[in-house]
Amino acid sequence: MPAQAAAAPAAQGRTVTLRPGPLATALTDLARQAGWQLLFDPALVRGRSIKRATRAADAKKLLERLLRDNALEARWLPRGTLLIVPRAPSRAPPPAAEADNQPVIVTALKRETVMAETPLSMSVERGNVLADRGVHDIRTLARRHPELSVVDTGTGQQRLLIRGLASAGEPTVGIYYDESAISGPGGTTFDPSAFAPDLDLVDIDRVELLRGPQGTLYGASAMGGVVRVIFNQPDPTAWHGEARAGVDQTSGAGPGGSASLMLNAPIVADQLAARMSLYARRAGGVIRNDHLDIDHGGRTDKSGGRVNLAWTPQDGTSIQGSAIVQRTRISDAAFWYRAQGRNINDQSARTPQRNDLTLYNLTARHDLGGVTALATVSHYTWNIVREIDYTGVLSGQRDDPAICRSFFGLAATENCSAAQVAAFGSFVDSRLPGILYQPMRVADWSAELRFSSTGSGAAKWAVGAYLERRREHIASYALKVDAATGIMPRPLDVTGLRYLDSVLSQQALFGEWTQGLTRALALTLGGRLFRYVRASGGNVDIPNPITGTGALQGGRYASREIGSNLKALLSWHPAEALLVYAEASQGYRPGGVNIIPLLAPGLRVYRADRLWSYELGGKASAFDRRVSINADVYRIDWSDMIYPVSSANGAFAYNSNAGSAAIHGAELELTVAADPRTTIEGRASLTDARLSRNQPIDTSGIIARKGDRLPNVPLLAFALGMQRREPLSPTTTAIARIDFGYTSAMNTAFNRTDPYFERTAPRTQLDLQLLVEQARWNAGLSIRNLLDNKVPARIASGPAGVGQVWNALPRTASLDVAYRF
Structure with missing residues (x-):
């Protein structure tokens, strides 16, 4: 191992994108996109992965975040080579505010985009944050999002509305669980919107809340969002x-x-x-x-x-x-x-x-x-x-x-x-x-x-x-x-x-x-x-x-x-x-x-x-x-x-x-x-x-x-x-x-x-x-x-x-x- 590390070479102006998968693959792909040479012991990253797609304009900051989340760090060697090593155990985890300001990848447009670059009125909640804050269903989610209203329509029944579009008939707010859209029964009054589904939010990656009509991509039950x-x-x-x-x-x-x-x-x-x-x-x-x-x-x-x-x-x-x-x-x-x-x-x-x-x-x-x-x-x-x-x-x-x-x-x-x-x-x-x-x-x-x-x-x-x-x-x-x-x-x-x-x-x-x-x-x-x-x-x-x-x-x-x-x-x-x-x-x-x-x-x-x-x-x-x-x-x-x-x-x-x-x-x-x-x-x-x-x-x-x-x-x-x-x-x-x-x-x-x-x-x-x-x-x-x-x-x-x-x-x-x- 070299006795002296070199400064990290810049990778300016390059937007890098990583897909979910093994950490070894992500690091190799990141190094390729940034033009670096990568050295690491496979045992250090075995069994580790990234859970969601990630995109960033600064390859070095993205690398630091990936390594920090996995108790690793990089040592920079001459000629753009980096060596992955275990992080010293005395280092404290960074403040959450530092982690929370990273770009968020969403699929609201039925393709991957960065939320801040998506021309759409929307909010995203990370699943681990919701779990820690006691948000376990759409009703408790609505307390954090005033644009989403939940109206009781009967015992165990609820109607969802966004932007004031509240009425009977087919839903005005589409509910999707991954790729599946769910509408309730209409009952004797043919009013499916009175039975909005409400699965418990357990082991979720994120919730995307889209505001305004989304009919072109999501159909008739998305008038409000x-x-x-x-x-x-x-x-x-x-x-x-x-x-x-x-x-x-x-x-x-x-x-x-x-x-x-x-x-x-x-x-x-x-x-x-x-x-x-x-x-x-x-x-x-x-x-x-x-x-x-x-x-x-x-x-x-x-x-x-x-x-x-x-x-x-x-x-x-x-x-x-x-x-x-x-x-x-x-x-x-x-x-x-x-x-x-x-x-x-x-x-x-x-x-x-x-x-x-x-x-x-x-x-x-x-x-x-x-x-x-x-x-x-x-x-x-x-x-x-x-x-x-x-x-x-x-x-x-x-x-x-x-x-x-x-x-x-x-x-x-x-x-x-x-x-x-x-x-x-x-x-x-x-x-x-x-x-x-x-x-x-x-x-x-x-x-x-x-x-x-x-x-x-x-x-x-x-x-x-x-x-x-x-x-x-x-x-x-x-x-x-x-x-x-x-x-x-x-x-x-x-x-x-x-x-x-x-x-x-x-x-x-x-x-x-x-x-x-x-x-x-x-x-x-x-x-x-x-x-x-x-x-x-x-x-x-x-x-x-x-x-x-x-x-x-x-x-x-x-x-x-x-x-x-x-x-x-x-x-x-x-x-x-x-x-x-x-x-x-x-x-x-x-x-x-x-x-x-x-x-x-x-x-x-x-x-x-x-x-x-x-x-x-x-x-x-x-x-x-x-x-x-x-x-x-x-x-x-x-x-x-x-x-x-x-x-x-x-x-x-x-x-x-x-x-x-x-x-x-x-x-x-x-x-x-x-x-x-x-x-x-x-x-x-x-x-x-x-x-x-x-x-x-x-x-x-x-x-x-x-x-x-x-x-x-x-x-x-x-x-x-x-x-x-x-x-x-x-x-x-x-x-x-x-x-x-x-x-x-x-x-x-x-x-x-x-x-x-x-x-x-x-x-x-x-x-x-x-x-x-x-x-x-x-x-x-x-x-x-x-x-x-x-x-x-x-x-x-x-x-x-x-x-x-x-x-x-x-x-x-x-x-x-x-x-x-």
Whole structure:
């Protein structure tokens, strides 16, 4: 070994790119791209790898980071030769602020790009950071991202919205797990967006949150944006794993906790590996039912697992297969009634929920030399059993003269006699208490073939084809339950039964092309050609004489759509630290049919809704990326908005078109590394979403007026956070963090002429966390909603109940421990 080291030769102006894989391969590739000669003992890097693609303009800094992360260092010898040696053990790990300002590689454009150089309003969260901060699902993720809202639509149900695009029908926010898009069942109201999927975020690499219409690359369910969850992939170079466990206590609830285990297993060195994860989580419930003497309603139990196999038969070719299973059980209703008092729900029926999701995916990639080909196929089944207390709806029909006439078979010109009215009322009472018991199953097949550029030339592109077929079956029982226990008996005591089924098929061709016009200016054009066919039908096996389902005629209904989504974007990138872009893009969702009794023919079909979005945004950084800011302003013109309404008797819900809306907004994301140990973060979202013209909502005479705010859309939301790291020893660091969030008030209806209008007050949340981390383990203590703010997340009213209150997270203390091996 030479006695004297030389200074590192510069590799200026060279952007180097490394792909995931063995560390030895990465170092060799880095040296080749930078023009260095490399010497190392293979034993030093055996079993080590890099987990994600990495790109950097400074090869030397990238080398230092790779070696630092693996307890190695470089000694520079004459003539551009470097020698890799073990790092001296006395060296302390660098502050996280230094590591966090490295470039982030994303695949939001369905090709690899650096996030800071991607002309798109988006945020990225690293999986290890989310795990350490207690972010375990999309709902807890939304607390850090005010532009993403989660709206409770039922026990165990949620609707996601970005940029104020909240409505019934197909989702407005696409949810992707790796290459798989998932949509929920529509139920009897054909409203899949009310069942947003929410797999636990266990063993993930990152979450990409894309804001604004993404229809050209992601299709119809991406009008508002896309949430992409990217899992960690198998590593064929080394055995390793991680175990996590935690306990938590929520104010007024029973104890909760979580546990997870991940194991990575090489099968054939550098070629074949498996990665497995298992998890379980319990969240305590806070709802009390005095009528049935039940505590801890809303307790949620989740358990699941994931298996992923990855095979790399040769350089440039990979095949991955994965299977995910999640099982969710909710003990009872998760909301309370304002009139009954905080956390009290005295409904007459037990309404537990069951939810089982299974997802399979197979993906193959091949490097064609400057072009990557990808083929992926996904299949999922989602089984949900939804139970809803139907007592109020059924009892509300006892004085309806039309239902009474139908019950006794009278003509429309006749009225029930006093004796008939009393007899009908007695019959209704005999069927109480009651529930809706709705087993639902959705099965989906989808496939995509795409090609994307990988070079660094002036033209960058991605093109592809997409196919999907989604089939859904719903059984809707009206049942009488036991009055003493609230439990439905076996065999079932049926008041009414109807079946519905639906098939949605889509085919699409898509592409985006980015062409450099000058060194700094680039033009992107994108488009998607699509065809949708939705066919739905239903039949009534047992007519419900109380709600009138006997008037529902069997048959099938279909709607078809052929159209396109377009996108144009101009970006200006004069320097590495500055990017400005202007974009115009379309969004689209297919319409459908309503299958409920006594619906006017003109309301049987609802049209597709569409939008145009106009956005001006920018990204900038300074001081070696220790200060970064992303900001945008936008306007959305939304036409034929799909909106949920209730039937005249309140027993059924259906979809209608509610006219046009204009949404003006702005978003800001700021990160400041105040010093090497202190980081300050801020995110804010302003969304002014209003109707553009007067619009009748349903047949009851309710008028939504021009200027009314769209329901369930807060005007302002923001999240602030500060983190401080303090070394306790060369290998141990303490991290203290404080977070504050704010969400402004929102309405549940357009205006107060709606009898079910509610207004949810503004709310705040203050969180504290203390984390101690070492090389292999970390332990954290956190208190969320420290001040125990009791302002609810949402207040909602409807035919099934007035003043239903959905809690925001009560004060919760958690203790979590993780160990890596």
